[in-house]
Amino acid sequence: MEEKPSKELFQRPPVASSGSTGPLADSRAPHPASPQTHPRSDWGPGLAALPTSLHARRSPSPGLAPDPCRQPADSYSLPPSAPLVVCDPQASLKSLVHHGSDESHQQSDIRKLWTTATLSEMNLNLPLSKVSEWSDTDGSSFCHQKNGVDSDAADWEWDDGERVTLPSDNSFKQELDEHTLLKLELHRGRSQGSSLEEGDSRTEAEKSPSMLSLSISKHTPHRAYWTEQQNRLPLPLTELMENEALEILTKALQSYRSGIGRDHFLTMQLQRSIEGLKKRRNKRLHVSLR
C-alpha cells in the first residue's frame, strides 16, 4: 500500500538564516556547528571519479594502429577475420565470373558484400612497391592493379597454389551502401582489437598497409554520426527516465496542490513541466508509430 504524503512536508517554514531557502524548506534549526567549522566537504567530484570509462574501452585507440594481419612478413596483409574467398586454381575462374556478372545478387546478400568489401579494401592497402614485386612473380595477374585500370576482379595466387579472387576496388566501393560501410568500419575495429593481443610478432612491412586502412577509415562518412550516438543516452533509457520522472512528478503535484494550493506559482511551474514531459513523450510515441 502506498503512503500518502502528509502535509507536514509543506508546513515547515523556511529557515531564515540560509540564503537559498527553499519555499518548502525544513523548519528545524541549522546545525549548531557552522558550516565553516564542520568538516563536511563536497564529495561530488571525488565520488564521481571513474575507475573505467566504457566509452574509452569501446572505441579503438587510433594511436595504437594495430594491424589485423597474421600473414608472414613477406606476404600481403589480409584481415584475419575476413572471410576469404579461397578456392583452387580450377575454381578461381568460376568465382571470377560470379563476381563479375552477378552484381545484383551480391547486393541482395549482405554477407557477400562483407566479403567482397573487405577484400577489395586490401587493394587500397597495397603499397606500390609490393604490387610491382608481386607482378614480377605472378605475371599478369596484377598488371591491371598497377596500372590502375578497373576490372571486375583480381585473381591472386598464393605460394601453396590457392587462389584468392578479388573484386576491383572502385566498382565495389560504388556498390557498397552506407549500411555496409558502417558495418565494415565496425568489423575493422573488431579485427584491429583482436590483433592487438597478437601484435608482437609483426614487422613494419605489415604495419604500413593497416595504417593506410586506418587513415581511410577516419574519413568514413558516418563517423561523426556514430560518435554522436556514442555520447547520447540510449533511447529506451531516456524513455524509462522520463516515464519514471513523470510518475514521481505527478504524485508531487498532488502534494503541492494539497499543501500550497493550486494557484501557487510552484504548483503551476510543476504542472507546466509535467505537461512538457507528456508532450515530449507523445511526440516520441507519434514518431515511433510512423
Place this chain on the structure above:
Amino acid sequence: MKLKQGSFLWYLYLDKIYCLLSVRNVKALIEYFHLLDVHCKNTLNDVLFFHFLHHVTNLNRPQIMFIFDMLDWNAVGEIGFDQFYMLVCILLSHQNHLEEQFIYRHSRPVFELLDLDGDLRISLDNFRLYSFLFNIKKQELEELFHDFDFTGDHRLNYKEFKLFTIFSIDKYQERQKAEKEKKYPLKKSLQTR
C-alpha cells in the same frame, strides 16, 4: 531497504571495487536529476525528494525524512546533485550488498554524513538512526561502539570509525572467501596440495 525493480536506479551499475558509478552512469543520473528538478534550481526540495525516494525504494516516510535531514546538513530545505549522487551510491551499495565496501572506500564522506552535530564525532544514537542505510544491525552497532570506542566517550571519532571500517571490510572479505570455498570445495583442496 530495496530498490524497486525496473526503476531507473535499478539499471545503474556500481563498481564493485571502487563503489562508484561510471561517467556514463553519472551522466544519465544528471539527466534524471534535471528531470526531477522542475524548479530549475539544481536542487530537489523535500517534497520532490520524498516522492522520488518513495517511488524507487520501499522506505517509509520517517526514514525518507531522516535521510533528507542527513543530506540537507545546512538545513536549506533542498539537496543538490552531490548529495543526490551520494544517496544513489548508498542505495546501490545496499542493493548490491556492498555496504562494508562502500563504508570502507568512502569512510570520510560517510563519517561526515553521520556526524549530524558537526563535532567530529558520531554518537551511538545517530548511528542507530541511519543504520538501516548501511544494513547494520542493532547488536552489531553496540558491539562496534564497545570495541572501537577507545577514548571511552561513547562516541566515535574519525580514527575509530576508520578502524571500524577496516575491521568490517576484513570480516566481509573473510565471509566472501568462506562462501567461495563453500561453493567450490574442490578448488580449495587442489590449492592445498
